[in-house]
Amino acid sequence: MEGLAAALEAEGGLGAGRTATARLRALLAAELEHGADELERPRSGVERPVVVAVAPGPDGLRAVAPVTEALRVDPDAAPERAWVLVAALVGALVDTAGERTLRAGALDGWLALAVEGDPADAELVPVAFEDQLRGVDRLRARALAVPGAVLGAPADERAPVGAAHPLVVAARVAALGGRPADAGSMAEHEEAALAELEALAPAVARPHDDPDAARRVARRILQRLDGMGKWGGFHTEFAHLARGFAGNDRARAEAVGEALLAAGLLEEKPSVGQRHVFLNPRRARDIRALVDDGAVPDGLSLPR
Numbered sequence: 001m002e003g004l005a006a007a008l009e010a011e012g013g014l015g016a017g018r019t020a021t022a023r024l025r026a027l028l029a030a031e032l033e034h035g036a037d038e039l040e041r042p043r044s045g046v047e048r049p050v051v052v053a054v055a056p057g058p059d060g061l062r063a064v065a066p067v068t069e070a071l072r073v074d075p076d077a078a079p080e081r082a083w084v085l086v087a088a089l090v091g092a093l094v095d096t097a098g099e100r101t102l103r104a105g106a107l108d109g110w111l112a113l114a115v116e117g118d119p120a121d122a123e124l125v126p127v128a129f130e131d132q133l134r135g136v137d138r139l140r141a142r143a144l145a146v147p148g149a150v151l152g153a154p155a156d157e158r159a160p161v162g163a164a165h166p167l168v169v170a171a172r173v174a175a176l177g178g179r180p181a182d183a184g185s186m187a188e189h190e191e192a193a194l195a196e197l198e199a200l201a202p203a204v205a206r207p208h209d210d211p212d213a214a215r216r217v218a219r220r221i222l223q224r225l226d227g228m229g230k231w232g233g234f235h236t237e238f239a240h241l242a243r244g245f246a247g248n249d250r251a252r253a254e255a256v257g258e259a260l261l262a263a264g265l266l267e268e269k270p271s272v273g274q275r276h277v278f279l280n281p282r283r284a285r286d287i288r289a290l291v292d293d294g295a296v297p298d299g300l301s302l303p304r
Contacts, residue, residue, distance in 0.1 A: 004031050004051060005144055014056070014123060016147050024150045028053055028064075032110055035066030035141075039082045045140035052089050052129070052143045055151040056119030061097055062151050063113045063125070063143075065089055069106035072160045072167065073285045078111075081139055087170045088136070088181035089113060092129035092143065094174035096121050102171040105154030112154035113167075119148070132174075132181050169193050210294055214302035217249055217256045222265065222279070223291045231279045238268070238275035255303040263300035265290075 004027040011020040028051075035050040044050055054063040065086050070077035078086065090102060090113065097117030105112040122145045129143035160167040169190065170180035176196075178189035207219035221241050230236050242253040257277070260266040265283050269276040279287060286297035296302065 003048075004028055004053075004146075005142075008144060008146065014145055014147055016150075018149065021147065021149045024146060025152075028146065028150060029108070032064070032066040032108075035085075036082075039066065039079060039085065043138045044081050050085060050139070050141040052085065052141065053146045053151060054089075054093075054122050054125040054129075054143055055146050055148045056122040057114060057148060057151075058119075060100070060114060060116040060119060061093055061122055061125065062148070062154065063089055063093060064107045064151060064154070065111050065113070067111045069104075069109055069111045070284075071111050072104035072106075072165075073288060075166045083166070084136060084139060084181050085141055086111065086113075086167070087186075088129055088132035088141070088179075089143070090167060090170040091132040091174040091178075091180050092125050094171050095128040095132070096124050099175040101159065102167060103157045104160045104167060105157035107151065107154040112151075112157070114154070114157055132179050134179075134182075136181055164194060164197060168197065172197055207291060212294075213249070214252060214256055214304065215290075215294060215296065217245065217253050218260060218300075218302060219291050219294065220244075221253065221256060221260065222287050225266075225279050226287070226291065230277075231284075232281050233278070235269050235276040235278040238277050241277070252303065259300060259302055263297070265297070265300065 004024065007024060007027050008016065016024060031051040034048065038044040038050050050066060052063060052065045054061060067078045067082045067086055071086065093113060093115045094100065097115040100115040100117060103114045105114065126143040126145060133141060172193035173180045173186055173189040176189045176193055179185040207216060207223050210216035210219055238257060241257040242250050245253045261268060261277065264280055265287055266277045267280045269278065289295040290297065
């Protein structure tokens with residue numbers, strides 16, 4: 001099958017006409033599927049490089065990588081080599097656009113990234129990407145600049161969950177002049193990057209110290225269930241949600257549990273004579289934002 005790189009060259013690259021959009025989009029989809037398969041291999045892109053795509057957006061640069069969009073919520077959602085690829089892409093975007101806030105979204109299930117900047121700089125990202133991957137073993141990859149219409153508009157574009165999410169740290173390392181795909185460079189700059197992020201982060205109380213009683217209980221319940229791995233099919237009794245709380249917080253925990261169920265952050269599994277609950281994987285982003293930052297999602301009405 002014709003590759004995306006050859007088709008882009010034939011159509012004029014970023015200047016490709018609208019009539020070529022559907023064909024280029026189909027070729028990009030095939031490249032992403034190929035890339036995801038390659039990233040599972042001991043050596044990736046040996047015969048055909050793994051492809052990431054970058055495009056001009058309405059307010060800057062957008063990119064997509066053959067990595068699950070779950071990475072923006074769960075840092076462990078992608079294998080090691082997939083993370084190296086994404087780290088290089090983050091570095092290339094920051095190198096090209098300058099020190100900007102990184103956003104992450106989803107494009108047909110793949111991880112999409114965006115930074116503000118000059119859309120005309122999209123054609124510079126492939127060069128920066130090549131430099132970011134310099135010296136990386138067991139991975140051959142390339143970035144291709146595609147027309148904005150080929151990438152379209154990723155869904156749910158926002159900052160990654162957590163002030164110290166690896167995507168955020170990678171962007172900060174790149175802003176400090178490091179190469180986040182290179183382990184040595186990452187080690188050299190990571191401490192300074194984390195210190196800067198901590199200084200920039202808003203002062204949000206830890207779950208145990210949250211001054212709002214209902215929110216404190218909600219954050220502690222979700223934090224405990226997350227630590228116990230109670231996601232999806234792994235569940236616990238609803239009555240256990242109040243364990244560890246004393247006084248008014250014990251009764252409050254039951255009311256908060258009902259509110260978390262009503263909002264869809266928890267789901268219920270009927271059992272013989274018992275109510276069992278678990279964390280809703282589809283709401284992982286909201287759950288982690290509430291636990292880490294105290295951000296109450298839309299639809300959650302906590303008891304007062």
